[in-house]
């Protein structure tokens with residue numbers, strides 16, 4: 001639980017990616033680990049989360065200063081205390097601060113880590129080091145493709161940092177290299193995690209070209225389109241001359257392009273790198289010197305102009321694309337002349353064996369250029385991974401087929417929807433209806449009540465448009481242009497097809513498969529803004545501008561403020577409150593507190609301009625954790641604070657603790673107050689998930705029976721205190737209020753699920769006096785008549801139950817007393833929960849007693 005909440009708080013993500021959680025757990029257990037996972041798979045998170053949980057510093061060894069600087073910049077934008085120590089560090093107190101444990105994450109070059117005095121380590125060890133990570137760990141091995149002699153010295157740290165777990169991380173490591181890393185770092189029985197090398201979001205394409213001005217013009221035109229869609233592009237050239245020429249052509253066409261190659265002075269290269277990272281240039285034209293130090297997640301296109309020298313380097317360079325998981329593409333343009341360079345590359349070899357190795361690698365790259373079968377399969381199998389299918393559906397050879405496919409169901413949906421909408425709109429509106437939009441135009445015309453509404457969510461807007469154009473060209477739909485308006489309606493041919501369809505059966509309708517309509521791949525190449533309507537794309541572009549402004553004023557990179565995928569999810573959902581913003585996958589707490597107001601204001605203003613409703617249906621499918629929202633009106637008599645708490649609880653699914661401590665509040669409120677608000681909202685007619693409420697407040701039929709008895713005794717339910725005084729202290733005001741609300745709404749206690757044996761642990765216990773005795777506790781206990789079977793019920797620990805229980809003990813409670821009470825949970829679970837609550841500032845510990853904040 002702590003791991004997930006840390007992930008959300010600092011990184012904004014709701015779930016871990018494969019391997020991440022298990023690696024983090026092993027590190028927290030103190031185990032050495034070797035992590036071999038593809039570029040962009042999320043290795044960094046494995047060493048960034050433990051320090052936030054363990055409250056100790058993580059040391060990260062990284063080969064390049066620019067890489068460290070970029071990572072520190074991005075971490076600071078997440079509210080994480082990070083710094084780097086290297087020759088480039090201008091902050092003279094950084095080392096002193098580091099030594100006293102002031103950073104969560106401290107980056108160091110290998111040289112710095114090896115030559116810093118032992119006193120530095122011993123001071124830092126006193127405050128706590130939770131791990132030492134060696135990033136790009138393949139640099140340790142002479143068998144690796146990027147051996148660095150300084151990495152070989154890192155073993156020396158093992159003696160200094162005896163009980164600190166060492167973690168090696170790399171994206172490329174053969175068996176031999178892995179063994180080298182383990183031996184070299186003197187790892188003890190390490191946990192080894194090897195992930196797949198498949199970069200599913202990358203589209204691979206290859207084109208044979210004739211070098212010359214006409215190709216360069218074509219390339220410039222292509223890149224102009226990319227730039228118009230947002231995101232960055234890298235063009236890798238094989239020579240410095242090509243770099244200069246392509247850059248000149250791009251700049252000549254008015255594009256913002258920078259260049260990077262080995263013949264440039266260091267300062268000019270650094271400046272070039274910086275402006276690319278900060279989106280001051282959209283395109284970087286470079287030789288492979290522009291390499292390992294690129295940590296930019298939103299590179300949408302990597303183009304190779306010329307055949308690369310090996311398949312290994314092609315995988316690495318193209319792998320810089322789409323690290324944020326958004327569909328991105330890698331194009332390789334080669335000319336036959338490139339193949340003659342083999343002897344040139346072999347000239348770098350110092351032995352015949354090396355010469356052969358270089359020749360083999362180059363031949364593999366050549367074969368990749370020429371092949372007509374699945375490129376992904378070739379790439380993965382080259383690195384020893386089995387790819388079961390013969391077609392990935394996301395490379396040019398898999399998508400450029402001229403086969404036909406039966407599109408009867410999809411054609412039925414689109415044509416049926418066009419007809420149901422009246423046949424006097426363009427293609428966009430019926431497509432939005434199919435995709436479940438609740439835009440104003442749709443709800444005003446009540447198209448959201450059509451049976452087609454939401455049935456086409458599985459395909460992107462572009463996908464449906466391509467099908468629409470095909471149906472127009474095959475005569476099933478007709479397009480009419482009047483003045484500047486285009487409308488699309490069903491033709492007599494289309495109507496005939498529709499008449500022969502039933503909702504559960506349509507006659508076959510074969511259409512040629514295009515790269516868009518091919519439905520074998522989840523992520524389509526070149527899809528740009530998959531899943532967003534035209535107006536949403538506009539909004540996205542406007543928000544990109546806003547993000548740029550925010551980044552400029554904060555002196556950071558736009559991607560560090562908020563990633564592209566997160567921004568797309570924000571655009572698709574258009575949240576109106578901070579709670580809804582916070583609930584979007586990828587939005588972290590720092591973003592909400594620092595930029596939340598600005599973002600919400602921009603969304604509100606720009607959406608109005610574009611006629612987009614707020615709190616709409618999230619239509620982004622990639623990593624989709626967004627929820628579809630309904631937006632009932634706020635009841636007249638319900639104050640905004642109560643309405644917003646209800647919305648967070650009922651619609652956004654936030655926990656009561658999160659709502660109580662929501663960063664947007666001037667001061668936290670009590671968890672029970674949150675429940676009170678939800679109950680007030682229920683009285684005003686707002687929908688409430690009662691089952692969830694019963695569970696969270698621990699309301700059982702037995703408690704209700706007790707409350708009913710107490711009400712009878714008091715003779716009135718106007719005042720809660722006399723009722724409460726008649727009840728055991730485990731029954732709190734929230735229980736009473738909930739039952740009274742239920743009664744007023746005409747609900748009976750039967751609405752509460754019956755206690756079943758397996759659910760007993762969820763039911764708060766009514767203990768007899770003699771069962772719980774808190775040393776020297778002044779509290780007065782009342783004797784209650786409890787049905788016999790309840791005496792053996794186990795109390796399970798959760799935030800709400802601890803909070804409610806601790807309210808009884810002003811002077812605090814010891815751990816052993818807490819364990820005595822929460823008999824339904826293990827000691828580890830209780831301790832874990834207490835430490836989570838301590839770090840969430842809900843409780844604190846003094847003189848070994850836990851108390852409420």
Ligand SMILES: Nc1ncnc2c1ncn2[C@@H]1O[C@H](COP(=O)(O)OP(=O)(O)OP(=O)(O)O)[C@@H](O)[C@H]1O
Pocket residue numbers: 013014015016017020037038039040041042043044045170171297323324325563
């Ligand atoms: N659990 C997660 N959910 C969603 N996105 C994630 C998650 N973990 C990481 N990411 C995102 O994936 C992208 C790549 O992550 P990261 O930089 O850690 O990759 P990496 O494996 O270290 O790549 P490289 O080998 O290039 O350094 C980042 O944009 C990161 O925010």
